Amino acid sequence: MYQNLPNILTLSRIIIIPIIVLLFLFDGNRWLMLIIFSIAGITDFFDGYIARSQKKISKVGIFLDPVADKLLVATVILMLVADDRITGSAILPALIILFREILVSGLREFLAQVRKKLPV
Template sequence: MLTVPNLLTLSRIVALPLLVACLWWPAWAAGYWLAFALYCLMGITDYFDGYLARAQGTVSKLGVFLDPIADKIMVAAVVLMLVATRDIEGIHLIAALIILLREIAVSGLREFLAQLQVSVPVSRLAKWKTTLQLVALGALILGGAVPAEAWVKQVGLVSLWGAAVLTIVTGWDYLRVGLKHMD
């Protein structure tokens, strides 16, 4: 079912290779600017696909399936590119790794629980985690466009650690629910 919300979600997936290409050459400041603009547009579509689906009553199984996938591959691709370009390095790699590992673990846990017909709703804290994560990655991309403004990258790194902490808390919440259903 290709509704407007589903098309917005699909547009994020289709735009991802372009975002990665913009970040491919770390010395190309214009690439970071283009990546930042595209990343912001992708974030806006992430908000509006869910908003429109609920407002129009067009929440679909395809949308419920695709939206978290689009979110996770976007986060994973951006994190990996920022590590490759050394925008995330040193001790900050731990925060990036925590985020990536949680995304994979929670996806697996949700799949396992879905087979048992157990739904795990997204908590408010998980939404804050996602918001902080998106702010962190956006600031780190923007930091590559304006390297003279070191504070932009610092905002990104502090937000990355904040997201990592919330990632641990929300990941533990999901795991506790999952453990109740395991033999």
């Protein structure tokens, strides 16, 4: 796993989450948080691209990639709501996004048990 670049990129996304949270909690530079979040998003593209193009798809990566995505998105949305950056009627789309993330994860787990695949 540690010699598998796509998995390293996926793990970096998980490691980035506490960094963003710490910057948020200690009133860090919001632009820096945006840059870090953007880098995490870019790694999401490249981990899948590299895994497919170099035939380095792994069970660990298949499991961790959507987990990392959902953790990152949910954490940032919850922080934005907590900081009143997302307020009023904008909270509804944020909740829909969180609900969708949870629903897709649950559906994938269910389909994995019945041996069906759900495309991204």
